[in-house]
Amino acid sequence: MATTEVERRRGQLAALSIAAVVILIGVPLWWRTTETYRAWLPVSQIQELANLQLQLSADVEVVFARGTVTPEQQKKVPLTLTQDDEHVVDEDTALRYRYETRYRTATIMEEDALNQPTAAEADLSLHTLSESPCGSLVVYVIPESSSLLPEDVDVYVGQRRTALLRIGAQTRVGRTLEQLLSHLEPRVKQVLQVMSFSHTDITAALSDRVRLSPGNKESIADSMRAFKSSPGYEITFSLLNPDPKSHRLHWDIEGAVQTYIQPLLRKLAPLANFSIDSQTLYYAMLGVNPRFDSSRSAYTLNSDSLAHVINPVEARLGSNAASSNPVLNFLLYVPDAHHSPLHINDHKKQEVPSNAFHSPRWGGIMVYNVNDFYGPEAAFPVDINIDMAKVMGVFLAQLRLLLGVQSSAPPPRFLVAPCSSAGIADWELDRLMWSRSVENIATATTTITSLAQLLDQIGNIVINDNIAQQVSSAVTSLQLAVAELESGNLRFALQYSKEAILASERAFFDPSLLHLLYFPDDQKFAIYIPLFLPMCVPILLSLLKIVSDARQRRREKHAKAD
Amino acid sequence: MAAPLTLLLILAVTIRAALYRSSLADLIAERVEVVSPLTAWKRVVEGLALLDLGVSPYAGDVFHETPLIIYLFHFLVDYAEITFMVTDVITAVALYLAVKDYNKQVFRKQKYALEAERYPLDCLELIRSPKEMYYIPLKVAMFYLLNPFTILSCVAKSTCGLNNAVIALFILTTIKGNVLLSAIFLSLATYQSIYPLTLCAPALLYLTQRQYIPVNFRRFSFWWFVAQYAFMYLGSLFVMICLSFFLLGSWDYLPSVYGFILSVPDLTPNIGLFWYFFAEMFEHFRLFFLCVFQINIFFYTIPLSIKLKEHPVFLIFMQLAVISIFKSYPTVGDIALYLAFLPVWSHLHRFLRNIFLVSCVLLACSALFPVLWHLWIYAGSANSNFYYAITLLFNVAQVGRTVTETKVHLAASVSGFVYRSCCLTVT
Numbered sequence: 001m002a003t004t005e006v007e008r009r010r011g012q013l014a015a016l017s018i019a020a021v022v023i024l025i026g027v028p029l030w031w032r033t034t035e036t037y038r039a040w041l042p043v044s045q046i047q048e049l050a051n052l053q054l055q056l057s058a059d060v061e062v063v064f065a066r067g068t069v070t071p072e073q074q075k076k077v078p079l080t081l082t083q084d085d086e087h088v089v090d091e092d093t094a095l096r097y098r099y100e101t102r103y104r105t106a107t108i109m110e111e112d113a114l115n116q117p118t119a120a121e122a123d124l125s126l127h128t129l130s131e132s133p134c135g136s137l138v139v140y141v142i143p144e145s146s147s148l149l150p151e152d153v154d155v156y157v158g159q160r161r162t163a164l165l166r167i168g169a170q171t172r173v174g175r176t177l178e179q180l181l182s183h184l185e186p187r188v189k190q191v192l193q194v195m196s197f198s199h200t201d202i203t204a205a206l207s208d209r210v211r212l213s214p215g216n217k218e219s220i221a222d223s224m225r226a227f228k229s230s231p232g233y234e235i236t237f238s239l240l241n242p243d244p245k246s247h248r249l250h251w252d253i254e255g256a257v258q259t260y261i262q263p264l265l266r267k268l269a270p271l272a273n274f275s276i277d278s279q280t281l282y283y284a285m286l287g288v289n290p291r292f293d294s295s296r297s298a299y300t301l302n303s304d305s306l307a308h309v310i311n312p313v314e315a316r317l318g319s320n321a322a323s324s325n326p327v328l329n330f331l332l333y334v335p336d337a338h339h340s341p342l343h344i345n346d347h348k349k350q351e352v353p354s355n356a357f358h359s360p361r362w363g364g365i366m367v368y369n370v371n372d373f374y375g376p377e378a379a380f381p382v383d384i385n386i387d388m389a390k391v392m393g394v395f396l397a398q399l400r401l402l403l404g405v406q407s408s409a410p411p412p413r414f415l416v417a418p419c420s421s422a423g424i425a426d427w428e429l430d431r432l433m434w435s436r437s438v439e440n441i442a443t444a445t446t447t448i449t450s451l452a453q454l455l456d457q458i459g460n461i462v463i464n465d466n467i468a469q470q471v472s473s474a475v476t477s478l479q480l481a482v483a484e485l486e487s488g489n490l491r492f493a494l495q496y497s498k499e500a501i502l503a504s505e506r507a508f509f510d511p512s513l514l515h516l517l518y519f520p521d522d523q524k525f526a527i528y529i530p531l532f533l534p535m536c537v538p539i540l541l542s543l544l545k546i547v548s549d550a551r552q553r554r555r556e557k558h559a560k561a562d
Numbered sequence: 563m564a565a566p567l568t569l570l571l572i573l574a575v576t577i578r579a580a581l582y583r584s585s586l587a588d589l590i591a592e593r594v595e596v597v598s599p600l601t602a603w604k605r606v607v608e609g610l611a612l613l614d615l616g617v618s619p620y621a622g623d624v625f626h627e628t629p630l631i632i633y634l635f636h637f638l639v640d641y642a643e644i645t646f647m648v649t650d651v652i653t654a655v656a657l658y659l660a661v662k663d664y665n666k667q668v669f670r671k672q673k674y675a676l677e678a679e680r681y682p683l684d685c686l687e688l689i690r691s692p693k694e695m696y697y698i699p700l701k702v703a704m705f706y707l708l709n710p711f712t713i714l715s716c717v718a719k720s721t722c723g724l725n726n727a728v729i730a731l732f733i734l735t736t737i738k739g740n741v742l743l744s745a746i747f748l749s750l751a752t753y754q755s756i757y758p759l760t761l762c763a764p765a766l767l768y769l770t771q772r773q774y775i776p777v778n779f780r781r782f783s784f785w786w787f788v789a790q791y792a793f794m795y796l797g798s799l800f801v802m803i804c805l806s807f808f809l810l811g812s813w814d815y816l817p818s819v820y821g822f823i824l825s826v827p828d829l830t831p832n833i834g835l836f837w838y839f840f841a842e843m844f845e846h847f848r849l850f851f852l853c854v855f856q857i858n859i860f861f862y863t864i865p866l867s868i869k870l871k872e873h874p875v876f877l878i879f880m881q882l883a884v885i886s887i888f889k890s891y892p893t894v895g896d897i898a899l900y901l902a903f904l905p906v907w908s909h910l911h912r913f914l915r916n917i918f919l920v921s922c923v924l925l926a927c928s929a930l931f932p933v934l935w936h937l938w939i940y941a942g943s944a945n946s947n948f949y950y951a952i953t954l955l956f957n958v959a960q961v962g963r964t965v966t967e968t969k970v971h972l973a974a975s976v977s978g979f980v981y982r983s984c985c986l987t988v989t
Contacts, residue, residue, distance in 0.1 A: 007972070014865035021861060026854075033850035516846060527847055531854070 012549075015542035022539065036460060036516055039468035043452055045475050050092060050449040052209070054438065057098040057488035058196050059136035062188060065106045065114050067143035068167055073177040078104040081181070089203060089210050093442075097199075099192065100488075103181070106140070114140065114164075119148045120417060123158035132161045135430055135490030137195055139163045139188055154413040155191055160426045163191050194410055195427040197434040205439040209446050225360040226404030229439045231498055232273040232325040233403075235261070236363075237395070238317060239386075240284040243336030247370060248381040251332070253278045256388035260396055264423035268403070270491060271429075271436060277320065286333065287312035290342055298341045301367075302349070306357055309365065328402055329363030330395045332386070340371035356394045364398035366391060396423050405432055433494050440497035441481055447504040448474055455513075462515045467507050474503035566700055567658060574654070574707035575647050581717045582643050591718040595931050598891035599828045600626050600755070603642070603719035606635055618810065620818035627721055628754055629806035629815050646716050649723045654703040656730035657902055660737045662699040664875055664906070667737075669695060698905050706902035710928075715895030722895030725754050729899060732758075733878060736765050739772050745794035753802045756823055757885045760860055763867045764881060766791060768874035777871060824856060826890045831949055833931070834892040835957060838950040859888045869972065876971055879903045883964045887957050894928075897960070910970045916962065923959040927952050 069077065085097040106114070113125035132138050142148060142164055149156055149166055156164040165187060193199075203210065204223045227233065237257070241249050257276055265274045286309050290299035301309070319327050335342040344352045344367060356366035368391065374382045400406055405428050410416050419425055448471065455461055481496035581587060590596055591603060599605065609625030609632050612618065619625045619632055638645050669692065706712055715722050732747035744765055751758035766788060767777060775783050806815055822828070829837045836855060843851055862884050870877040879900060886896035904911075911917060930952050937944035 010868050010871070014868045017864045017868065018861070021857075021864070025857065029853050029857075030850055033853065034847060036846075519846075527844065531851075 011542075012546050015539070015546060018539055019543055022536075036462050038455075038461075038463040039465050041452060041455065041463065041468055041471055042475055043456070045479070046448055046452040046471075049445050049475065049478055052093045052442065052445055053096070054094070054441065054482065055096040055098060055486040056197060056202070056434065056438070057100065057486060058192060059133075059488055060099060060101045060188060060192060061132070061136070061138045062101055062103045062184065063106045063110065063138060063140045064103070065140055065142045065146075066111055067145065068141045069105065069177075069180065073180060074105055076177045078102070083185075087199060089206065093206060093210055095199075095202060097197075099189070101188065110140070114142060114146070114148065116148070119156045119158075119164055119415070122148055122164065123156075123160070123162060123417060126158075126162055127160050134433070135196070135488055137161050137163065137192065137427070139165050139191055141165050141167050141184065143167065149415070152413065153415040155187075155415070157191075157195060157410070157414060157416045157427065158425075159417050159420045161195070161430065163195065165191065190411060194414065196430060201431070201435050202438050205435040206442045208439070209442040221360070222408060225401060227326050227328070227361055227402060229436045229443070229501070230272060230326050231502060232275070232323065234320055234323060234325050234327045235265075235274060235276045235399070236317070236319070236327060236329050237276070237278040238329065238331045239278075239280045240313065240331055240333045241280065241282050242285045242334075243338075244282050244381065246337035246380045246382065247334060248383050249280075249334055249370075249386060250383065251386040251391075252388055256392050260388075260392035260423070261399070263421060264396065264399065267422045267424055267429060268432075270494060271432065273325075275320075275323075275325075279318070281316060284313055284316055285336075290335075290339055293343075296343070296351075298343050299335070299339045300343050300345050302345045303347050303357075306344070310359055310362065326361075327363075328399070330398065331363065331365045332391055333365060333367050334370055334384075334386075335367065337371075337380075341369035342367050343369075354394045354397075356398065358398045358401060361402070363402065364395060366394050400424065403432070404435070405429075430490065433490050437481065437485060437490070437494045437497045440494075440501045441478060441485075444474060444478055444497065444500040444504045447501075447508050448478070451504070451508050458517070460516050460519060461513050464510075464512050467510055467513065470503045470507035470510075474500050474507060477503060567655070567703060570700065570704055570707060571651055571654065574650065574713075577708075577713060578647050578650070578716050579643075581713065587717050590714055593714075593718070593932070594831055594935070595833050595894055596714050596718045597720045598832050598893050599830060600823065600891045601720040601722045601725075601893060601895070603721070606632070606719075606721065607639075610635060610639055618812060618814055620814050623818070626819055626822045628819055629809050630802065631721060631724065631754070633809055642719055646719050646723050649727045650707060650712065650716050653723070653727045653730040653899075654707045656727070656734040657706055658699045658703040660730070660734040661702045661903075661906055663737045665695045665698055694909070698908070701905035701908075702902055705905055706898065709898045709901060711894035711898035711901070715893065715898060720893060720895055722893050725751065726895060726899045728754065729758060729761075729882070732761070732765075736768055736878075737875070739769065741769055741791060742794055744769065745791055746798045749795050749799040749802060753799060755889070756820060757859055757889050760863045760881050760885065761878060762791075762795070763863050764874040764877035767867065767871060767877065771872075771874065823890055824852075826852060826855075828891075831935075831946065831953075832891055832893065833953050833956060834890065835888065835953065836890050838946060838953070841946070855888075856890075859885060866968075870968070873971065873975060876907070876968075879906075880964060880968060883960065887960050887964075907967065907971060910967070910974055913970050913974070914963075914966050916966060920959045920963040920966075923955060924963075927956040927959065931956075 064074075064077065079102075081101045081103070083099045083101070085099075087095045087097075089095060107129075109129055110126065113129060114122050116122040116125055126138075126140070130138075138161060140162065144166055146166065148164060154166050158164070165184075167184070167187075207223065237253055239249060239251055239253075241247060257278070261276065265276075268274070286301075288301060288305045288308050290301050292298075293300045313331065314329075317329060333342075344355055344357060346352050354366070355369070356364060358364035368386060370384050370386075373384050400423065405424055417425070419428075451471065455463060477496045477500035481493050481500055484490075484493035484496060581590075597603070605625050606627060609619035609627070612621060612625070613632060613636065625632070635642065635645075712723075728747055728751045732744060732751055735743040735747055748758060748761060748765060751761070769791070770777055770784060770787055773787070775781075775787055778784055807813060826836050826840060829841050831837050839851065839855070840848065863881070866877060866880055870880065882896075882900040882903075886892055886900055889896065931949075934944055934948045934952055938946065938949055
């Protein structure tokens with residue numbers, strides 16, 4: 001049996017123990033179990049990357065053929081010169097172009113190759129001698145008297161990575177080696193700008209990062225034509241037959257793709273993955289009514305109405321839903337019997353010889369007239385075999401334009417060799433790889449820095465381990481890509497930049513980041529209050545009672561002492 | 563007292579046997595109020611089948627009972643009904659003997675207090691007469707055996723009956739004063755479901771007071787006794803866990819049994835509070851609230867031990883009530899165990915203000931459980947909120963009843979001049 005005093009003390013002790021458990025165990029438990037998980041990110045490295053200092057190194061070998069250098073000058077050659085060009089694009093981005101030029105004289109075998117009658121043959125035999133690595137150039141300097149190049153051409157750009165440069169006579173050029181080199185230097189640089197990279201190309205590739213004032217109308221059109229860099233592309237060939245009752249069309253698309261398109265895509269393999277499919281659409285009309293031109297007794301589509309052609313057709317094209325890669329559509333339209341032949345007119349109302357047009361970042365359309373294949377008394381439907389060589393020629397040219405292989409006309413007095421069997425020259429591929437690497441690096445750095453900024457500012461985003469790992473791998477790949485660009489290994493730079501882009505996109509668009517993003521604070525109250533408020537009220541009341549009792553006892557003690 | 567007890571046992575066994583043979587047995591075995599994912603007989607059969615196939619019975623997340631149970635039923639599966647009836651009989655007999663011994667002690671204490679004239683004269687009505695106390699053990703056994711909850715639990719062959727038997731044996735050995743057996747049975751009960759760990763405190767309090775060791779933190783004798791008891795308890799627990807490991811050959815019963823009880827992955831509706839709460843809980847806060855709910859059960863041990871230091875058997879009753887209400891997968895079998903103790907403190911029932919209200923609520927909720935389940939699952943015109951409302955009401959009634967019991971008991975134990983005023987306020 002206990003007295004009331006003891007009972008009361010026991011009650012106080014019980015209340016205190018409850019409060020102790022709540023504070024000592026409850027609060028740390030709550031803190032640990034409800035914090036958002038944020039894995040560690042390499043923030044300092046990301047901030048370093050925000051300030052992009054790109055260095056592009058190109059190796060050039062300048063080979064002097066016989067008759068271009070005097071014997072005294074020849075003694076001082078071979079020599080290597082390095083030249084840096086600095087450009088500051090904006091406060092975060094700076095570019096440096098480093099040209100490492102190696103001068104030497106031609107070997108006997110190269111002299112023999114240069115003695116060929118035409119430039120094309122010389123080019124071919126020079127290839128058999130040596131293979132220059134990706135990203136480098138060889139410029140053969142030939143004397144003015146050489147008959148390789150025609151009269152009005154000073155530079156011949158070959159199919160691989162060689163160029164033939166015609167130089168003036170000694171008297172015009174100068175006696176000493178320094179004078180010769182100073183004369184050569186701007187011309188070699190011009191060749192480099194055509195064959196490797198030019199400042200306009202690189203700044204166009206950085207357009208994601210840097211807002212530049214647009215140039216003239218043509219440069220805007222050129223910069224918007226090619227597809228943005230992507231790890232893969234889908235190419236779709238569609239045959240549109242609006243009139244199956246009159247024409248039964250046969251096209252050997254598989255063979256044509258194998259023969260014409262695949263060599264190009266195989267050569268472009270380091271750049272991206274390509275997947276090709278084809279389809280035939282029946283009863284697909286153009287959205288525009290062509291006008292009959294009696295002077296040419298043909299139907300015409302003028303250039304203004306071309307813009308309206310694509311939309312109604314695009315809805316019926318369909319696409320591969322499983323991939324998120326951009327799609328290049330190539331349409332072959334065979335006009336129906338009542339509207340044949342159909343010609344496309346350009347701005348000057350002249351017939352376009354290829355009878356085709358392309359739309360930037362979408363694809364191309366070619367109109368193939370078949371009215372010549374049958375007479376008026378033919379029994380409908382008529383079987384028609386489409387000449388795939390002509391069609392593929394047009395599509396290949398459009399494909400090159402859309403992928404960004406060829407962007408501008410060469411400077412005056414330049415002769416560019418026609419493309420090899422693959423459809424793309426090695427130096428064109430190098431050019432594309434330079435601009436794509438820079439574009440990838442720029443996009444990846446923008447993505448990573450904006451992701452880091454976002455994660456820093458919003459405390460509610462959950463950063464899982466896999467996000468942190470993706471970010472780290474993106475940062476590493478970016479650093480490697482920049483380093484490889486600096487040392488001039490173009491292929492590795494492109495590979496690392498592709499990895500960097502993939503990792504950064506995967507990290508940025510991961511859905512697990514948004515797990516707790518829209519969790520407003522008042523919902524947290526709604527979660528805690530129903531359980532804890534009723535629990536805490538008696539605890540708080542008893543604590544208050546204990547405190548007031550203690551205070552009263554102390555007051556009584558003071559009163560007793562007085 | 564043997565004859566009425568035997569008669570009671572025969573009656574209880576008859577009722578259970580009759581129900582076993584009827585068609586109600588299957589129906590009852592599926593009710594969620596009676597069986598839980600921990601105790602269902604269907605799952606035991608599934609575990610036995612897996613064991614016979616040579617696969618671990620814990621593969622597939624079906625079976626969540628301990629390995630000792632599965633080995634027990636490995637030999638007894640053909641006699642399952644008899645096993646459960648015998649278990650109920652053991653529980654009833656254990657409770658009978660325990661309460662008889664306890665009553666003897668209470669009576670002795672009362673006699674000394676009377677002779678010391680510590681009771682005021684007004685409170686004579688609170689003193690129990692020998693005649694009343696003569697029938698209390700039988701009433702306890704009857705309350706347990708003829709409780710509809712117990713009968714339902716036995717007919718459903720829920721392993722809750724085995725848990726109750728072990729706890730009843732623990733109570734018996736504690737009250738008899740056998741320290742070793744008390745530790746062994748307590749560790750067996752803890753081994754089966756973790757919550758009886760909280761019964762350590764009342765057991766320690768009772769045994770120290772029985773051996774006249776003062777419960778004082780500064781005395782060495784107290785700590786020495788605690789150390790002995792803890793050693794026996796932990797030792798037997800360790801032995802049982804290792805035995806389970808050697809029986810099945812792997813440790814995967816630990817996450818399946820204890821991980822299941824503690825982390826509550828199965829949210830099948832039952833008469834507890836966990837399922838609804840965790841079904842609607844945000845994933846981010848799940849761990850926090852799981853910890854809070856589990857701590858809730860162990861939370862009341864220390865304050866209650868402080869307040870009820872001198873009433874350890876009442877403390878056992880309180881702890882059993884707390885466990886049955888707040889455990890992760892309660893069933894009516896758990897409730898039946900602590901309801902069996904009500905006759906022990908029947909002298910206080912006239913002071914319980916709300917006994918009528920509470921009893922009515924309990925009866926009504928028990929009746930409404932199957933009704934609202936049918937409306938929710940089969941008719942589709944109600945939803946989980948209806949069922950949870952009845953669950954809440956049921957638990958609130960239980961909590962209300964336990965709280966008032968505690969208050970009244972404490973009031974009744976305070977001696978001296980406050981006694982009368984307490985009687986007046988309580989009535």
